[in-house]
Amino acid sequence: MDWIKALAPVVVGAVIGFLPAFINETLKERKSRSIRWDSSLYTVVSDFVDSARRLRHLAEGHERAAGVDGRAKALDDEHQRLRGLMQKIRILGTGEVQSTARLVLRHAYSVRVVGEGHPDPYETDPRFGGLTPPVRLERAQRDLFIAVRRQLGIKNPEDVPLDPE
Numbered sequence: 001m002d003w004i005k006a007l008a009p010v011v012v013g014a015v016i017g018f019l020p021a022f023i024n025e026t027l028k029e030r031k032s033r034s035i036r037w038d039s040s041l042y043t044v045v046s047d048f049v050d051s052a053r054r055l056r057h058l059a060e061g062h063e064r065a066a067g068v069d070g071r072a073k074a075l076d077d078e079h080q081r082l083r084g085l086m087q088k089i090r091i092l093g094t095g096e097v098q099s100t101a102r103l104v105l106r107h108a109y110s111v112r113v114v115g116e117g118h119p120d121p122y123e124t125d126p127r128f129g130g131l132t133p134p135v136r137l138e139r140a141q142r143d144l145f146i147a148v149r150r151q152l153g154i155k156n157p158e159d160v161p162l163d164p165e
Contacts, residue, residue, distance in 0.1 A: 038152055040092055041092040041093060041097075041148065041152070042148075042152070044085055044089055044092060045093075045101075045144065045148050047085055048082065048085040048086065048088075048089060048104070049144070049145075051078060051082040051085055052104055052105075052137065052141065055079060055082055055108050055111065055112060056108065056137060058071065058074050058112075058115070059075060059111050059112045060115055061115070075112055079108075079109070082105060086101055086105050089101045094147070094150075094151050096147040097144070097147045097148055099147075100143045100144040100147045103136075103140040104137065104144050106140075107133055107136040107137035108137055110136065111133040111134055111137055113133075120133055138162065139162065142160055142162055
């Protein structure tokens with residue numbers, strides 16, 4: 001029994017020493033994981049918006065491809081890349097980020113279709129107020145930036161002006 005009395009302060013001291021270290025390590029791990037996810041989200045959204053911009057430039061004929069077949073292949077490749085990046089956003093983004101990214105994808109598709117000489121599939125959709133596909137794409141990208149900034153906890157996430165037309 002005397003050995004229990006002698007050992008009790010050692011056990012209590014060990015627990016008191018272990019608990020703060022455990023809590024500190026848990027908080028550091030959580031913060032580290034958050035930073036990795038935030039960095040991944042930033043990278044995939046940057047690539048996504050860059051891909052949408054490239055798709056627009058291809059569709060509008062600003063980027064040259066080798067003939068009609070080359071342009072069609074470049075458009076297909078870029079559109080496929082954009083859809084793949086959308087799947088990554090679905091893993092990393094909040095519901096708001098995913099919804100706004102989906103609109104970017106939809107309007108990039110409209111830009112592509114119109115660039116290929118077909119009618120705008122959303123031309124009469126009342127949700128889009130008769131705006132042209134490039135304008136809708138630009139606004140959807142801005143909304144995506146705001147949603148991502150909100151998820152990342154950036155102060156004043158709405159402080160993203162529209163690009164000048």
